[in-house]
Amino acid sequence: MEISSTEILIFVIHFLFIVYTVLVVSSYVILAVVSAKESMEYVKKNSFVNYNQILYSEVAPSVSIIAPAYNESLNIVENVRSLLSCHYVSYDVIIVNDGSNDDSLNKLIKAYDLEKVDYLIDTQIKTKKLRRGVFKSANPAFKKLMVVDKENGGKADALNFGLNISKHNYVACIDVDCLLLEDAIQKMIKPFLEATDKKVIASGGVIRVANACKIKDGKLLDVNFPSSMVERAQILEYLRSFLMGRMAWSRLNGLLIISGAFGMFDKQVMIEVGGYNTATVGEDMEIVVRMRKYMNNANVPYKVAYIPDPLCWTEAPDNYKTLMSQRNRWTRGTIETLKIHKEIGFKRKYKSLGMLSYPYWYVFERMAPLIELAGIVYLVFLIVSNRIRWEFAIVIFLAAYLFTVLYSLVAIFYEEFTFHQYKKKGTGIKLVITAILEPLIFHPFILFSALKGNIDFYFNKNKKWGEMTRKGLTKESVEN
Amino acid sequence: MIRIQNVIEYVEHYPIFIQVVWLVVIGLTVCILISVVFLKIMRSHLRRKENFIAVYQKKIEIVLIEFVYKQYENGIVLEEEASFPKAIRAGLHNRLKRRIILDSMIKLKAEVAGEMAQTIQTMFLNTNLFDYAKEKLQSDKWHIVALGIKSFTVFKVTTVSEEIIKHINHERVEVRREAQLYFVNLFGFKGLGFLKTLTVPLSEWDQIQFLAVLNSFNDQKIEGVEPLLKSLNSSVVLFVLKLCKVYSLFEFKTEIIELLFHKHPEVRVEAIKLVSHFQLSEAKNVLKEVFKELNADGKIAVFRMMKEVANQEDVPFVLANIQDLNFHIKLAAIEILKTLDTEKFKELKNSIHDEKTKEIIEFVAYS
Numbered sequence: 001m002e003i004s005s006t007e008i009l010i011f012v013i014h015f016l017f018i019v020y021t022v023l024v025v026s027s028y029v030i031l032a033v034v035s036a037k038e039s040m041e042y043v044k045k046n047s048f049v050n051y052n053q054i055l056y057s058e059v060a061p062s063v064s065i066i067a068p069a070y071n072e073s074l075n076i077v078e079n080v081r082s083l084l085s086c087h088y089v090s091y092d093v094i095i096v097n098d099g100s101n102d103d104s105l106n107k108l109i110k111a112y113d114l115e116k117v118d119y120l121i122d123t124q125i126k127t128k129k130l131r132r133g134v135f136k137s138a139n140p141a142f143k144k145l146m147v148v149d150k151e152n153g154g155k156a157d158a159l160n161f162g163l164n165i166s167k168h169n170y171v172a173c174i175d176v177d178c179l180l181l182e183d184a185i186q187k188m189i190k191p192f193l194e195a196t197d198k199k200v201i202a203s204g205g206v207i208r209v210a211n212a213c214k215i216k217d218g219k220l221l222d223v224n225f226p227s228s229m230v231e232r233a234q235i236l237e238y239l240r241s242f243l244m245g246r247m248a249w250s251r252l253n254g255l256l257i258i259s260g261a262f263g264m265f266d267k268q269v270m271i272e273v274g275g276y277n278t279a280t281v282g283e284d285m286e287i288v289v290r291m292r293k294y295m296n297n298a299n300v301p302y303k304v305a306y307i308p309d310p311l312c313w314t315e316a317p318d319n320y321k322t323l324m325s326q327r328n329r330w331t332r333g334t335i336e337t338l339k340i341h342k343e344i345g346f347k348r349k350y351k352s353l354g355m356l357s358y359p360y361w362y363v364f365e366r367m368a369p370l371i372e373l374a375g376i377v378y379l380v381f382l383i384v385s386n387r388i389r390w391e392f393a394i395v396i397f398l399a400a401y402l403f404t405v406l407y408s409l410v411a412i413f414y415e416e417f418t419f420h421q422y423k424k425k426g427t428g429i430k431l432v433i434t435a436i437l438e439p440l441i442f443h444p445f446i447l448f449s450a451l452k453g454n455i456d457f458y459f460n461k462n463k464k465w466g467e468m469t470r471k472g473l474t475k476e477s478v479e480n
Numbered sequence: 481m482i483r484i485q486n487v488i489e490y491v492e493h494y495p496i497f498i499q500v501v502w503l504v505v506i507g508l509t510v511c512i513l514i515s516v517v518f519l520k521i522m523r524s525h526l527r528r529k530e531n532f533i534a535v536y537q538k539k540i541e542i543v544l545i546e547f548v549y550k551q552y553e554n555g556i557v558l559e560e561e562a563s564f565p566k567a568i569r570a571g572l573h574n575r576l577k578r579r580i581i582l583d584s585m586i587k588l589k590a591e592v593a594g595e596m597a598q599t600i601q602t603m604f605l606n607t608n609l610f611d612y613a614k615e616k617l618q619s620d621k622w623h624i625v626a627l628g629i630k631s632f633t634v635f636k637v638t639t640v641s642e643e644i645i646k647h648i649n650h651e652r653v654e655v656r657r658e659a660q661l662y663f664v665n666l667f668g669f670k671g672l673g674f675l676k677t678l679t680v681p682l683s684e685w686d687q688i689q690f691l692a693v694l695n696s697f698n699d700q701k702i703e704g705v706e707p708l709l710k711s712l713n714s715s716v717v718l719f720v721l722k723l724c725k726v727y728s729l730f731e732f733k734t735e736i737i738e739l740l741f742h743k744h745p746e747v748r749v750e751a752i753k754l755v756s757h758f759q760l761s762e763a764k765n766v767l768k769e770v771f772k773e774l775n776a777d778g779k780i781a782v783f784r785m786m787k788e789v790a791n792q793e794d795v796p797f798v799l800a801n802i803q804d805l806n807f808h809i810k811l812a813a814i815e816i817l818k819t820l821d822t823e824k825f826k827e828l829k830n831s832i833h834d835e836k837t838k839e840i841i842e843f844v845a846y847s
Contacts, residue, residue: 018497044623048630048654053692059722060688120843122807123836193684194653196715391494395501402508409515416522423530428523432516 010387013378020371024364025403032410035248039418042247042308051186055089061169061193062090063185063264066162067176068155069095073102077111079176082218084144088185092144094162095176099131099152108147113139125160125275128153134165155260156276156283163267163275172264177315179210179220180262184311188264191305201291202265203305204250204258206242208421209235210313220313225427230323232434233442234316240411243308243418250306254357256292256337258304260284262312269294280340282333289341289353296350310419324449331369331453338366369450401439408435533580536571540584543567544600548592551599564603572608582609586634604635617643622652629658633665641666648674657686664690668697675708675716682715687722694723702727709735714744721750725757737763740770749777756785764789768797776806783812790816795824802828803837810837814844 054060065083069076076095083093097105108114114135121134132149150161159173170192172185184205192200211231214222226232249255258265260283273294276283288304295302317323338345338361345362347354382388412431415421422431491502543565571577589600604610609631616628617640625647632640647659660682663671672690682690694700708720709732717739724732739751740763752774755763767782774782783801786794798820802813814837818825829841 045654047623048626048658050689053689054685056695057688057692058726059691061684118843118847120811120840124807190685193688196681196683392498395498395505399501399504399508402505402512406508406512406515409512409519412519413515413522416519416526420526423527425527428519432519 017375017378021400024368027360027364028403028407031248032244032407034251035244036414038247038251039243039308039414043418046309049190051183051190054186054189055087057089060089061189062092062167063088063170063172063189064162064166064168064267065091065093065172065174065185066159066166067093067095067174068098068158068162069100069104069176070098070152070155070158071100071102071104072176073100073104073107075177076104077107078218079179080108080112080145082179083174083176084142085182085218086180086185087182088189091185092146092166092168094165095145095147096158096162097131097147097149098154098158099128099150105132105135105147105149109135112137112142112145112147114145114147119165121165123164124271125164127157127161127164154278156278156280159283160275160278163270166267169267170264171267171270172262173260174263174312175261175314178207178261179215179218179313181220181311181313184262185264187307187309187311188262191303191307192264192266195303198301198303199269199295200266200305201269201295201302202258202263202288203307204246204255205262205264205307205311206246206309207238207259207261208310208313209238209316211316211318213313215313223421223423225422225424225430226318228318229434229437229441230320231316231318232430233438234323236408236411236431236434236438237442238316239415240408243414244407244411246306247308249357250304252352252356253303254352254360255304255306256289256353256357256361257285258288259312261314265291277340280333280336281329282337285333286337286340289337289344292353293341293344293350296353308418310421320445324445324452327446327449328453328456331450332457334361334366335454335457338362369447370454372447373451404439404443405435408438529576533576536577537580537584539567540571540581541588544584544588548588548596548599552596564607568603569607578609578612582631585609589634601635604631605637610637613637614640614643617647622650622655625650626652626655626658629655629662633658633662636666638666645674648678649680653683656680657689660686661689661693664693668694668699669702672708673704675711675713675719676704678713678716681713682719687715687719690719691722691726695726700727702729705729705732706735709739714742714747717742717744717747718750721747721754725754728758730758733758733760733762736760737766740766745775745778748774749781752778752781752785756781756788759785759788761789764794768794771797771801776809779804779806780808780812783809783816786816787812787819790820792820795821799824799828807840811840811844814840818844 065086067079067083072079080093080095095108097108115138116133117136119134128151130149131151135147135149137143137145146165148161148165150158153161162173163171170189172188174180188203188205191203194200209226209231210220212224212226213220214224225235246255246257263284265287269291270287273287273290275287277286277290280286292302292304317326338358341358344350344354345358350358379388379393382393409432412428412435422428491499494502547565547568568581571581585600585604589597592600613628613631616624616631619625619628629644629647631637632644641663644659644662647655648663650656650659660674660678663674665671667673702723705720705723708716709724711717711720721736721739723729724736736751736754736758737760739747740755742748742751752767755767764785767785771779771782786798790798795817798813798816801809802817804810804813814825814828817828825841825845829845832838832841
């Protein structure tokens with residue numbers, strides 16, 4: 001029997017798709033198993049920790065919370081109040097007003113009795129210049145607060161300014177619109193203080209979706225499950241990403257990203273690597289990769305730690321337009337970071353970073369939307385050329401869909417077994433419905449955004465952050 | 481009606497790969513259905529458990545408080561299990577209830593003192609809570625061992641110290657931390673004796689915990705510091721340096737100055753910081769001699785000390801380091817120069833051309 005070259009090509013394509021699918025599924029299963037082990041271990045370990053003793057310790061290290069702000073007038077006063085209410089023995093809050101053209105600064109000056117002060121800044125990282133200067137409060141109640149008003153240079157530049165001005169060894173970089181729980185700093189500093197055999201260079205926190213939650217005076221009063229699909233799907237996505245993915249990568253010491261919304265860092269290492277990269281929209285991922293590369297090159301044993309407690313709550317996009325803009329940026333950030341550090345990939349010298357994390361991110365994160373697109377194009381080709389065998393296509397689609405649903409259900413189980421935040425009656429079934437609908441309704445938008453991100457990366461180099469409209473967390477919402 | 485046999489026969493005509501995928505689909509569907517049912521059961525169970533814990537805890541707390549106050553008013557401490565409240569005795573044989581009872585006792589013990597605390601401790605010693613805790617020490621699971629030690633720490637049971645000392649160098653950090661905290665909590669400064677035999681490192685976190693516990697003791701007589709400052713375990717030396725700082729142990733200044741030459745850089749830096757904190761001017765010349773060999777942290781610590789103890793004879797040393805690339809050293813050197821020698825400071829101000837140094841000089845001049 002003669003086999004045509006088209007048939008050989010089709011066979012090869014099928015084989016490649018199958019290999020990729022098996023690899024993706026295997027990696028997800030391995031990550032789920034590893035993260036289950038790590039989660040159980042964390043819960044056990046954490047039951048012995050007494051955080052109270054660090055609250056009054058005179059030898060506990062000081063921390064700077066750096067929060068860049070750009071046109072955050074709507075909630076800035078409330079958000080700063082929340083940051084000033086952290087329970088930690090010694091910390092300061094540095095708000096870097098990154099050339100806002102709204103009245104953020106004036107609001108802060110008025111609310112916190114700010115006065116301009118002379119301040120000598122150790123400019124170790126080049127940044128945009130000061131605009132109106134450095135402000136501190138005349139009121140001793142707000143002595144922890146420092147507000148810096150500088151020319152606009154973007155989030156990375158504002159964070160770098162914060163690094164220059166901070167006087168402490170540890171910095172927590174956060175988004176000013178996030179809600180930090182009171183014990184966030186004590187929990188995040190712990191890995192740095194616990195390490196004896198490895199230097200902890202960074203510690204990442206879990207980000208939770210605050211939409212529909214009841215928040216008052218900068219405090220989280222009640223956790224609710226939102227009503228719209230776009231918000232619900234993101235909750236599920238965050239559970240999968242933070243409780244399963246990152247937890248497992250933390251165990252493997254392969255974390256490549258610490259969310260820009262909340263992370264704590266060893267300031268010295270950050271400065272030695274040159275601070276945040278202002279030329280990328282994925283500065284949060286890029287700096288972690290650069291810090292890891294630096295430590296590998298210096299041959300110093302190190303770790304990027306991860307704290308799975310729900311410490312930081314953020315407002316997720318509540319409409320598809322904003323969501324797509326955000327995901328477009330995340331995709332570009334990933335591509336940029338992987339491109340900048342392409343020499344890491346498959347290099348033994350970089351150990352788990354080069355042999356595990358980088359290849360995983362490249363193959364299963366960076367390439368995933370392109371391979372999915374290729375799959376769709378191929379499916380269309382098969383339909384048009386009348387080569388499709390529907391009975392095969394349907395069963396393969398079913399298997400992929402069911403695996404996705406099951407994976408989400410496993411993430412829900414992890415949440416229930418560990419932090420059990422969505423306690424209310426009826427939320428369980430809503431989570432299950434979301435898990436069933438998400439691959440069909442939500443995922444297409446994510447795929448489209450990722451593809452658009454790829455196009456923008458190659459053909460629209462000038463595109464930067466994109467639109468990110470916030471409504472604010474201070475509104476009180478009640479679950480439907 | 482489609483018979484299962486027909487479906488199987490139909491699927492058997494497919495290639496083996498598709499048959500496998502069908503099996504996967506069936507498997508996943510079953511898993512999803514089971515998961516959904518299990519999730520429903522689990523969430524209901526968790527809610528019921530939470531409600532039960534809240535109600536039972538409240539009940540036990542009331543019973544405990546009433547019992548403890550009654551004992552206090554009667555002026556006696558009953559030691560027989562039979563004399564303890566029925567609700568507590570009944571709950572001691574159920575794992576969850578026992579845990580709640582133990583937690584409630586720990587909570588109440590933290591809130592009361594004297595005879596009332598004694599009553600709670602007696603309850604722990606004379607019920608099966610003590611036996612369970614002792615059993616836990618023999619467990620193969622690290623977290624069970626740690627839980628056992630924790631119970632003995634909270635209820636200040638000194639009779640098991642021989643058992644617990646075995647875990648001081650345990651391979652699991654949580655177990656050895658609980659064991660170490662047991663000795664510090666129960667014996668205060670005397671409990672630090674385990675440091676002599678400690679072979680594993682003490683983390684900063686451990687050190688902070690120990691200092692916090694030690695702070696609560698009225699008897700602050702510290703013994704045996706000198707050999708610990710010479711310990712081969714550098715983390716022990718670092719901890720003792722912290723002790724010296726917090727409790728102003730000036731009497732060990734000779735040993736502390738010797739640590740300026742310690743092989744471990746972190747110990748050297750901490751020793752410099754302590755020398756600086758104590759303003760031990762006799763160490764100044766030693767530090768100036770070894771200055772070039774120090775790392776940036778060490779050099780900064782030396783200059784912080786110099787700000788307090790420098791005099792005219794140190795001006796050449798200060799001037800020699802004014803062009804140091806480190807911002808903090810440069811700033812400290814300029815500040816010291818301004819204090820020690822106004823003329824030389826003015827000369828410097830007029831002769832310096834690099835922008836960074838100029839900015840610092842301007843700042844120092846007007847501050």
